Amino acid sequence: MGRIAFLFPGQGSQSVGMGRDLFACDDEIATLFQEADAVLGFSLSELMFSGPEEILRLTENAQPALVLAGLAAFRLVLLKSPVRPDYVAGHSLGEYAAIAAGGGISAVDAIRLVRLRGEAMRAAVPPGEGGMAAILNLEPAEVERVCRVASEQTQGVCAPANYNTSAQIVISGHLSAVERAMELAKALKARCIPLAVSAPFHCSLMAKAAATMADVLANQTILDLQTPLVTNVTALETISGTAIKAGLVEQITAPVQWEASMRRLIALGVDSFVELGSGQVLAGMLKRIDKTVRAISINGPEDLGKLDALV
Secondary structure, three states, rough: OEEEEEEEOOOOOOOOOOOOOHHHHHHHHHHHHHHHHHHHOOOOHHHHHHOOOOOOOOOOHHHHHHHHOOOOOOOOOHHOOOOOOOOEEEEEHHHHHHHHHHOOOOOOHHHHOOOHHHHHHHHHHHOOOEEEEEEEEEOOHHHHHHHHHHHHHHHHOOEEEEEEOOOOEEEEEEHHHHHHHHHHHHOOOOEEEEEOOOOOOHHHHHHHEEEEEHHHHHHHOOOOOOEEOOOOOOOOOOHHHHHHHHHHHOOOOOOHHHHHHHHHHHOOOOOEEEOOOOHHHHHHHHHHHOOOOOOEOOHHHHHHHHHHOOO
């Protein structure tokens, strides 16, 4: 039997109604939602269950919502299934959920930290100054070159933010530079999709947010993990709480090495991936990275049957 990795999604996977079935299915899981509401000082659970969508989408709300949904789904699996991870990983903010699942921090601390992270990221760049876009069907080296040229031509920041798959790279930076990069990429026959985000994540414009989170994390203990984490920044496995803390600061301005992370897990013998929380974005990416692996998404109790194939 091959190894199993649990994955936790990042921003963009949120949707109104997320977590409602998880809350309803078990008292222990419902308690997690209540603890999250208490630590945040407002009803995140109500926002997740009922919206409105435009408020849920704000990064300071979407980040804790996704971590809460991911860790609620993780708790469901622990309670209702014998399936356990050999490795964990999370896309951007999902790394906090992965660290909690690996035993480094409590679920409530993970939720509290990403709320602060979201607030810091939104405050780092004035509204309208930054932008992000997905560049499809262009080689990574070409995307990097397009970003460099756009930066030179506009005197702005533009850089790869997420290496999701070889055919899907998200770029981030000043809006004028991102728009120029999209023009250059379209001239090379790439497909370009502007993203509706509230800040330009994973680029140097987030330096102020990284400094804020360095201060926040200095006061947060992260234990060595019981389950190894493959990190966004290095795409390598670690259990070191010290290394993980440094990586959480670095990942705010560094690109997410997602495809490399998934290929590392496959090289470590993982052939089954379980995406936990909301949506199936990560499972979809995996199918484009390697069609031979099994990728399933657990969003609620109705999905538990999918785990039978892993037992």
